[in-house]
Amino acid sequence: MNILDFKFQECVGTIVEHDKEYTGTKHVKYKTKLKLVSNNKITKEKLACCYMIVVNGEIKKIGQTSGEGGLDSCMAFYGGAGMDDPSITRFGINALMRKELDLGNKIEIYFQYDRPHEYTFMGALGPVTKEVLMNAKDIEEDCLSHYVNVNESFPEWNFQEDGEKKSMPTWIKEEYAAYVNARKGKK
Numbered sequence: 001m002n003i004l005d006f007k008f009q010e011c012v013g014t015i016v017e018h019d020k021e022y023t024g025t026k027h028v029k030y031k032t033k034l035k036l037v038s039n040n041k042i043t044k045e046k047l048a049c050c051y052m053i054v055v056n057g058e059i060k061k062i063g064q065t066s067g068e069g070g071l072d073s074c075m076a077f078y079g080g081a082g083m084d085d086p087s088i089t090r091f092g093i094n095a096l097m098r099k100e101l102d103l104g105n106k107i108e109i110y111f112q113y114d115r116p117h118e119y120t121f122m123g124a125l126g127p128v129t130k131e132v133l134m135n136a137k138d139i140e141e142d143c144l145s146h147y148v149n150v151n152e153s154f155p156e157w158n159f160q161e162d163g164e165k166k167s168m169p170t171w172i173k174e175e176y177a178a179y180v181n182a183r184k185g186k187k
Contacts, residue, residue, distance in 0.1 A: 001151050003054045006143065009110040012071065013038030015053075015079070015097055022083055027182045029082035029175075034097055036075035036109055043071040048136035049113035050143045051075075053093070053157065055100050061093065061157035062147060064140035066133050071111055085183065089160055092172040096157055112139060 003009060018033040036043065046068055053061040065074040080086075081094035097107055116131040147155060154161050159168050 001059050001147055001155075002057050003052065003059055003108075003110055004057070005150065006052070006059075006110070006112075006146070008112045009052055010112065011108050011110050012036075012040045012043050013109055015075070015101070015107040015109065017101065018079070027179075027185075029179050030094075030098070033076070033083060034079035034094060034101075036072060036079070038072070038109075042113075043111075045070045045115075046133070047071075047113040047115060048133040048139060049111045050136065050139040051109055051111040052143070053097070054108045054110055055105050059147065059155050060096070061155050062140060062143050063158075064136040066136040071109070075109060082179065085180075088168060088173070088176045091176045091179065092159065092168050093157055095172050095175060112143075114139065 003011075013036045015034050016037050018035045020033075021031045022028050022033075046066065047070060048064075048066045049071060050062065050064050051071055051074065052059050053063075063074075065071060067073055069076075078090055078093050078097070081090040086094070100107055114134050114136075116133050118129055119132045120127050120129040122128075144154065144158070144161065
C-alpha cells in the first residue's frame with residue numbers, strides 16, 4: 001500500500017547509516033547505527049504517534065510510540081539493533097532496513113500524532129488538571145485497521161501483529177541466533 005493512501009501521515013525524514021563507527025569492545029553485527037535524519041524538531045517531542053516505515057513509497061511497517069524523546073528515540077531504538085542486545089523483532093527491522101539501503105532504496109519515516117491535552121479529574125482534595133497523552137496504540141490500531149481493510153493483510157514488516165500468518169524470515173532468525181551467541185561469547 002502506498003503512503004499516499006493515508007491522508008494525515010507527514011514525512012519527517014529518512015533513515016541513513018550513521019557516520020560514526022562503533023569503538024567498543026563487545027561483539028556487534030554492524031559498525032554503524034542507522035539514524036533518522038530530520039529537520040523537524042517535533043520528532044523529539046513526547047507525542048502520541050503512529051509511525052510508518054516507508055520504502056520507495058510503499059508502507060512496510062506501522063508502529064506506535066509515546067515515549068520520552070519522541071519519534072527520534074523510537075527510531076534510534078531500531079537503528080541501534082545489532083550493536084546492543086535487541087529483541088528479534090528490533091533486530092529484524094534493522095536488518096530489513098539495511099537490506100533496502102544496500103539495494104539503493106529510500107527509507108522514509110512518516111507519522112501522525114496527537115499532542116498532550118489538558119485533562120481535569122477529581123483528586124484527593126479537589127479538581128486536578130494535568131497534561132495527558134491519548135493512547136498512541138489507538139492511532140496505530142486505526143491505521144493498521146485501514147491498511148488491513150484495503151490489503152487483507154498486515155504490512156510486510158508487522159510480524160508481531162500478523163502472528164502465525166507471517167513469520168520473521170528464516171535468514172533473520174538465523175542471523176539473530178548467531179548474533180546472540182557471538183554476544184555471549186559462544187560459537
